[in-house]
Amino acid sequence: MTSCGVYMFAGSRRAREADVIVVGSGAAGLTAAILAHDHGANVAIVERSPYVGGTSAVSGGGIWIPTNSHMHEVGVADSRDEAFAYCKSLTMERVEHALLETFVDTAPTMIRYLEDKTDLRFTALSTPDYHPEVYGARGGGRSLEPVPFDARTLGDWQSRIRVPNALSFPVTLQEAFVTYQAFYRPWKVPQDLVVKRMANGLVTMGQALVAGLLKAVLDRRIPILLNSRANALLRDGGRIVGIRSVLNGQRVEMRARAVILASGGFEWNEDLKAKFLSGPIPAPNSPPINEGDGLLMAMEVGADLANLSEVWHYPSVAIPGETYEGREMVRGIKAERSGPHIIWVNGQGKRFVNEASSYNAVGKIFFSPDTSLPAYRNLPAWAIFDSQYRAKYVVGTTMPEDPDPEWLSKAETLEELANKVGIHPDGLADTVRRWNMFVAEGKDREFGKGDSAFDRFQGDHEASHPNLGTIERGPFYALPIQPGALGTKGGPRTDCRAQVLSVRGEPICGLYAAGNVAASIAGPAYFGVGGTLGPAMTWGYLAGLNAAKET
CATH class of the missing domain: 3.90.700.10 (Succinate dehydrogenase/fumarate reductase flavoprotein, catalytic domain)
Incomplete structure (x- = not known):
């Protein structure tokens, strides 16, 4: 038992039988698990690596949320209709309008929920949208970041958060972009600030986001199975009823009434990249665990696919x-x-x-x-x-x-x-x-x-x-x-409930998807800082909420 009072539940009966199984422990998956639990479901999370956080943990942790309640902090007001117009323009008619409207309408609700129900707190960035001259854009405020989070509250789980690959010292995005312009002159970041934060266990950016979500999962006693690689979906007729995984080298079947795929993209799978991408990504910016496990699982059960040629580019x-x-x-x-x-x-x-x-x-x-x-x-x-x-x-x-x-x-x-x-x-x-x-x-x-x-x-x-x-x-x-690429952004199509659709356009009962495993509602676009995590967490919110109704 860890100092947080939670078992990892590896191999326990509780972990092998759940109402909702979440595959992946990035921000989308953790958000989904929290929502499913809070709406009455018995939830289990399976994660193929020894660490929690996926790509989210090594990211900048920005979250693009139009009409969020923090925009006043940087003196910016927003409009729901103009936010939708901006998203619609950037996606160039390659994304259903209903999905964009669902995102614009649900994203601020998702953030308020997390602030109300977890220890996470967010603040607005002054960074403009990526295309500020396009109608409906804003010159700041839509991008949020978590405030520094005390990772010591995680107890033994603190060491289970995936460590960054490049962003390694605890400054916030606002500090990096504006206060110190650390991408030009990193030596301007005060060393005493960094030392103090490290001494106090404070983490920032994606580390703070994952730490806050993980704390909420642990507080809810949601089991997390590390080193558990899901590789197939279980079916009963036309319904998904669980997963097959390899847990510490042993094949395991886990039963559930709903499965949420949140296992990341396929940017480290050479075969899938050669099939779907329009050019080479020799070394992505994400963890090498992103090999398309969720995409392959969805394909095997007849999921419709979209946006497969797109990635979140990062030279x-x-x-x-x-x-x-x-x-x-x-x-x-x-x-x-x-x-x-x-x-x-x-x-x-x-x-x-x-x-x-x-x-x-x-x-x-x-x-x-x-x-x-x-x-x-x-x-x-x-x-x-x-x-x-x-x-x-x-x-x-x-x-x-x-x-x-x-x-x-x-x-x-x-x-x-x-x-x-x-x-x-x-x-x-x-x-x-x-x-x-x-x-x-x-x-x-x-x-x-x-x-x-x-x-x-x-x-x-x-x-x-x-x-x-x-x-x-x-x-x-x-x-x-x-x-380079922060991840791929194509996969199974989902509807406005985050439910995966079949090649015939019908919902696949019991199957949901969120994050880079799914076809992004951003299509070819990147709205602003946090344009990956904003839609990912919003779809995680929707997936958790609606998967819980299956129970």
Whole structure:
């Protein structure tokens, strides 16, 4: 028995027989478990890894919630109709309007419920929506984050939360984005603040979100079976009546009246990626447990599928030798994308995107096909910058005062740099010349870097222009950029109750889905900071609520 007074219940009769089984322990799954329990169901959670939290635990923990009750904290008012219009515009008629309306109407209720019924508390971020010039967008407030949470309240379970892969010290998103601009100058984060929070057991971002949800699960004595990998759904006629899993190496059948799939995406499954994605994601930003278990289970019972070619794009850099759970680790980048004195080019030496756009929008451009060759036009790609950038900002994990690392290509001239890494030298020279001309004019006339309020928010607030700066002082540098992904966003279709639909469009009795395992209600879009977790937790809320009614 842990100090929280809860057993892990591995192999117990209570865990093997439940009204509702939740597959996965990320934010969507934990939210679903809480709601199902609170509405009368006996719930069990199965998690394939030794840790709780899934992708949510390694995320920034932002949650995009339109019309939430915290928006006044940053002086912003919202409109339900304008929030719906914004979502409708970004999804480009690829998502049923009823699903978008359900999200807009339910998301603020979900957040209020968690604040009323758990120890979690949220606060508004000042970050704008990712497309603030689109009708219905807001310049801040729709994105929430959990306030720092005392993980010591979890007792022995504190060590069972999945550790971050890159975001490792306890600052909030607001502090990272605005207060200290830590993505440009991490050394500005006060060390005494970090030390104090660590000494007091305070966690932030995705760690805080998962810790708060886990505390609520433990308070409700909901059993969690770790090291239990679900691999099949049990059926009785047309109804789902449980799961088959492998628990500590033993095959186990667990019976239930409803199953909620919340097991993450398929971005680490090479076979499924090759079948469904429109381009390569060599090393995702998520935990390597996301191999499409839930997708395969849903396919086996005839679930309809949608949005399978889409991912939550996140352009990244790979630092040689860095691994996470034995797999290559990549780091999502911000300063190397949005800051001044830096541009991105392809093999022809040409820019191909507004680098400061949202990471999801930028990531899509990697997969543009070359119409004359069987290749991607913008792969490989490099960030090109000069000594001005290098002297001011972090590059990957390298600080300005550090020696240049071996993995960062460097040359005294642009021509030498281009030849060194395999970029067309004349193309690069012309591109940099044009870029410097745009900087002198104060406007990027090619891709509009710096035009959007979101670009400027993401840029360096201390620079003369947050996004524009010349590239003219050697030495010059080339940093390889690769496609990354926070997760896939395609899978079984669900209805407004979070119930999985069959290929005939009928609900599959007893089966629900939430989070990256399911076809996202965002379709091709990314609404703002927390655009993954907002819909995921809202669908978790709906799944738990409606699955409990099955009992």
